[in-house]
Amino acid sequence: MDSGIVRMSAADLAAGIAAGDLSAAEVTEAHLGRIEAVEDRVHSFLHVSAEQARRAAQAVDAQRAAGEPLGPLAGVPLALKDVFTTMDMPTTCGSAILDGWRPPYDATITRRLREAGVVLLGKTNMDEFAMGSSTENSAFGPSRNPWDLARVPGGSSGGSAAAVAGFEAPLGVGTDTGGSIRQPAAVCGLVGGKPTYGATSRYGLVAFASSLDTPGPLARTVLDAALLHEVMAGHDPRDSTSVDSPVPPVVAAARQADISGLTVGIVPELSGEGYQPGVLARFAEAVELLESLGAKLMEVSCPHFTYGLAAYYLIAPSECSSNLARFDAMRFGLRCGDDGTRSAEEVMSLTRESGFGAEVKRRIMLGTYALSSGYYDAYYGKAQQVRTLITRDFQAAFEQVDVLVSPTTPTTAFPIGERVDDPMAMYLADLCTIPANLSGNPALSVPCGLSPDDGLPVGLQIMAPVLADDRLYRVAAALEAALDRRRGYPLLDDAKGLA
Amino acid sequence: MPIAREDVAHLARLARLALADDELDHLAAQLDQIITAVARVQEVAADGIPPTSHSVPMQNVFRDDVTEPCLPAEAVLAAAPAAEQQRFRVPRILAEE
Amino acid sequence: MTGTVSAASGPSAAVEKGAAVTGLVPFGDAVSRYDPVIGLETHVELGTATKMFCGCPAVFGGDPNTHVCPVCLGLPGSLPVANRVAIEYTIRIGLALNCQIASWCRFARKNYFYPDMPKNFQISQYDEPLCVDGWLDVTIDDPGAEGGSRAIRVGIERVHLEEDTGKSLHVGGTTGRIHGADYSLVDYNRAGIPLVEIVTKPVDGTGELAPAAARAYVTELRDLLRSLEVSDVRMEEGSLRCDVNTSLSPRGSGVWGTRTETKNVNSLRSVERAVRHEIERQAAVLDSGERVVLQTRHFHEDTGTTTAGRGKEEAQDYRYFPEPDLLPIAPSSQWVDAIRAGLPELPAARRARLMGEWAVSAREFMDIRNAGAVDAVAATVAAGASAAEARKWWLNELVRRANEAGADVADLPISPAAVARVAELVKAGTLSDKLARQVIDGVLAGEGTPDEVVAARGLAVVSDEGALLTAVDAAIAANPDVAEKVRGGKIAAAGALVGAVMKATRGQADATRVRELILDRLRA
């Protein structure tokens, strides 16, 4: 059923296309075929743009035939989270309020991908406006985990993760506001990176929480993630918060895969009670493996990380309550209840009520509360101070160690429906990933095996100093190589949900 | 200090959400639970700690005062729920501000 | 949950009661018993090439929705990037208003829903404005004061930068007003144009001069902004807009009353009328034992009155927080110094200089200024006329014509250079004052330069003594009895002979010279 092509890495596909062993057109066809075959079970995509993908692939083949230089990922298909604007495809953010909206402009990430010759297969499912950890908050139904279709693929970038884990695409792009790349990567057995805040452009990324949102790569291998990272990153004058400094050498680091002499810090605050035993077991083994590969281990306390979740659930909803105010039925998107007698105010309220899902409304309400006069200092103001303290914890830790590690998530993929109406339980999925969002540090999740209690993937999170994203790839690549050697075959061969 | 139903109704008006009655009750309970949990930030000893609003330590990021092409009017109005005279048609507006 | 959120709900009973008082107290009576306190919030659209946060042109008008992009339309995913020149202009204004320039400040989001505001928040500045704590000296006409004028120093609370909103056209209903309209049409061309808000501290102690003080402040501010070249400050096009705060304090009580904020005050005259009306209205409210209600009011140009805005059901809660899409602004001292060094001569300094150069009194200068002729006189002097000549022609002649035409004197179709040339021709004796007025008529009528008008209309004074003497002799011969009276010492009778000569020369002779020649002849 699957051709070998869909199981190939992005690096191998790009090399094959560059060498003329493969055409971009056949690579695209193979993935469109795979989508056709499994999409009704996994539901990774909200929109598949087969025709545009074919045209983009033909353009790459023509470019090669003409002897023009190709980008490092030219002809490689990719699944783009539906939170980035695209002129030739709808952009819904998983929300009914944007159903059918076609933006008149491309996001910077979209443009960079196109310019690199990457073939956009379509737009992937997500929790509405990136709020959630399971894709169950999508207005268009949940995506499913290719390891077990009864379980969530994580979120909010769950559609991109499911597409890559389900071999519908070798690469996916997600966004990470509180863990929305790393957590789905962990529960789908993928590599998922959150670059340093500001290293990847937010222009054209429909904002959830502006000071936290970070676009990043999802892939099946560390090298593939690094190749995509390098294409995505770089200064963008259209984003004031974009960092104007050279992209760290992530691809070289992924190829180097050598951690001898590196000091690895273990954060005790990101462990212990509430963590699934199988997750902790695999994490502990991975840490031992790192030591055996030449790393020095050290426990480093980050005392304020325990307040990260609380601070995050004040800051992110506050920003989202303001960012989502523009969805008001006046200029684009859904409009409800405009019967000629109702006022603009009433039409706005009716549209927002019916166009937003429960979680989005919950967070808008929470943010409205946290910013209202009389509460600002006690909630939003205090959360911003906690943010400073968490940043200081990171800075102090990196004076002692080169990278920090923790489990990416407290548990493996949970069953669909289990946490839908229990927001606090859902929020716990981001417990370990949130600190790096609050501080802006780069972090990455890399698979560290299957949990012995349920046979589902476990992720190890690596965190590095700001703008030292290359260290993430160096450590991840070393661990990946060691685990692959020990196992003898790629981890995702064990994913049987779509078999 | 539990959050009252009328407070939730007030927040919904501020946020332009026409919440149904049952939704108000349900949300009041959930918000109360979440607010209790996030109020943990108040336990932190943070006297004299400056707030962080941006994790990027940069300032003075400006643009030159140089014009760029605008969108064509058709593209601007293509997504409008209603348009008339090349303008966005919106329901009657109650009052200024 | 307690505090502002819940306490603010429900319409206030005071709104109903306060609104019930509709009478006015005559102005003189009102200010004899109450001291007005005024405050002004002025919005100025900056004259940058592009908008505040995007590269769309920041120009007035244009076909609807043609000066927009994803950023100023607030489309999902778009991000703002601040315009360096707009920040520079704001600092320029702050320095000219003697403000402190913040060494570090941020933009904030002001959250409220309104269809003409694309993001449903306005990027503004809240507790960290770019400029604070300055002042502007203004001069008010005060017939009772020594020199006929009075100087006051208006404190400036803050100068901050924000973005403008779109514009709505209200369709249906009766008058195109917002109330009673069936629906509205929104054009976002104006959305995102940089807007500077200048807020005064409360101004008290001006008594019955409060309306004039408000007007004088806005006039002075407008002149200042124009000299800074940061805005075209056209009130009729909305690039300068005023909100006027007024409150009354019972005379001698020292207790300030509740203020109202009157919006939509869009001409200098309206600023004065709005304050005057609010004083008369609030005095009536207070006289009847009611309280003035803190509210927004709208000014109506046609009637000169204000009406209450919609009673707000709930207090506004703008939920300000630092704009996460923009980074802090930290103007370096070098930058601020460079901007300071580039400031032009400011109007007050210029006025002092011109008063000296023209040798006029404060009162006389005020007349020129009130006539709107300062620039014209200065340019005429620069073109070679003496200050006295320039003043004479602009104030005596051209101001009258402007008034007749209902136009601003500066907008008359005559250049200062042309006025200077007329003055020069008079000085040279080529034109009499009477002829000069005809030349001005010709220039205003579009007949060309003063020299062209003189040539075309044949208006030069007859200065050929031979021709004049012939005309004089003819007049004496034709009026022997008048000539006899003059010879007999009745010099005043010579007027009839002068008139006869002027008639004979079709007015083109210099009457003074004619008179001299007649007296010479008859004395001989």
Ligand SMILES: [Zn+2]
């Ligand atoms: Zn624009």
